[in-house]
Amino acid sequence: MTAQLNPRGDVAVLVPAAGAGVRLGPGRPKALRPLAGEPLLVHAVRRLAAAPSVHTIVVAAPAAEVAAVRALLAPVAPVTVVPGGAERQASVAVALAAVPAGPEIVLVHDAARALTPPELVESVAAAVRAGHDAVIPVLPVVDTVKEVGADEVVLGTVDRSALRAVQTPQGFRRAVLTAAHAAAGDPLTDDAGLVEKQGVPVRCVPGSEYALKITRPFDLALAEHLLATGG
Numbered sequence: 633m634t635a636q637l638n639p640r641g642d643v644a645v646l647v648p649a650a651g652a653g654v655r656l657g658p659g660r661p662k663a664l665r666p667l668a669g670e671p672l673l674v675h676a677v678r679r680l681a682a683a684p685s686v687h688t689i690v691v692a693a694p695a696a697e698v699a700a701v702r703a704l705l706a707p708v709a710p711v712t713v714v715p716g717g718a719e720r721q722a723s724v725a726v727a728l729a730a731v732p733a734g735p736e737i738v739l740v741h742d743a744a745r746a747l748t749p750p751e752l753v754e755s756v757a758a759a760v761r762a763g764h765d766a767v768i769p770v771l772p773v774v775d776t777v778k779e780v781g782a783d784e785v786v787l788g789t790v791d792r793s794a795l796r797a798v799q800t801p802q803g804f805r806r807a808v809l810t811a812a813h814a815a816a817g818d819p820l821t822d823d824a825g826l827v828e829k830q831g832v833p834v835r836c837v838p839g840s841e842y843a844l845k846i847t848r849p850f851d852l853a854l855a856e857h858l859l860a861t862g863g
């Protein structure tokens with residue numbers, strides 16, 4: 633059944649989904665690869681559409697797959713599909729430009745984080761609504777972290793108490809994200825990085841283990857297991 637988005641919602645979600653998935657190995661663009669019989673992107677969009685605050689979803693698809701992605705997502709939720717760029721940052725910029733007037737909170741969410749629960753979408757949006765201009769979900773770093781030289785010899789042990797692993801969705805007041813992308817230079821790996829460069833404080837909220845980024849084959853196997861066991 634096609635989900636309905638909330639016409640009174642205040643959140644637009646941009647979904648960069650144009651990556652190749654090189655680290656996953658040869659195959660179709662990552663967002664279109666199957667997870668328990670459905671493309672990663674379908675899992676991701678279904679969960680976004682289940683978040684009550686979401687008014688708009690814009691997907692940046694691989695340029696050659698725009699028509700296919702429109703057809704794929706039509707039964708899932710009403711979404712806008714645009715062609716993505718060569719870098720994640722460019723894909724986000726194209727999607728941002730396609731957001732209609734209305735939503736004043738914009739979330740950016742990797743298609744590759746296909747099992748992200750709607751509750752995380754809501755908690756990030758709520759933190760922006762509460763007055764934080766930029767919000768990221770984070771998890772503590774669980775391993776010891778070493779700085780290593782080019783010769784693979786350890787230079788030192790990093791104090792991990794101040795480190796966090798960063799997930800998506802990352803949430804922003806719309807004007808803040810728009811300004812950060814307008815000022816962007818060389819591509820960065822996340823949108824909060826662009827906002828940081830503008831001097832805007834970025835607030836952390838608790839992330840979710842289910843928001844793992846499916847990057848390597850092990851991650852896909854883990855996601856399959858999580859789905860099979862009720863994730």
Ligand SMILES: Nc1ccn([C@@H]2O[C@H](COP(=O)(O)OP(=O)(O)OP(=O)(O)O)[C@@H](O)[C@H]2O)c(=O)n1
Pocket residue numbers: 647648649650651652653654655656662663692716717718719720721723724741742743744745845846847
């Ligand atoms: N030009 C790009 C590159 C990445 N992405 C998206 O950004 C998210 C995070 O990127 P990542 O998981 O690293 O995906 P890939 O770039 O596809 O991975 P790889 O580096 O292994 O090719 C993904 O949903 C991916 O589709 C995008 O929209 N446009």
Ligand SMILES: C[C@](O)(CO)[C@H](O)COP(=O)(O)O
Pocket residue numbers: 720742798799800821822823845
């Ligand atoms: C945006 C992101 O998912 C936050 O962890 C991450 O930075 C994407 O990085 P990648 O190198 O493109 O996987």
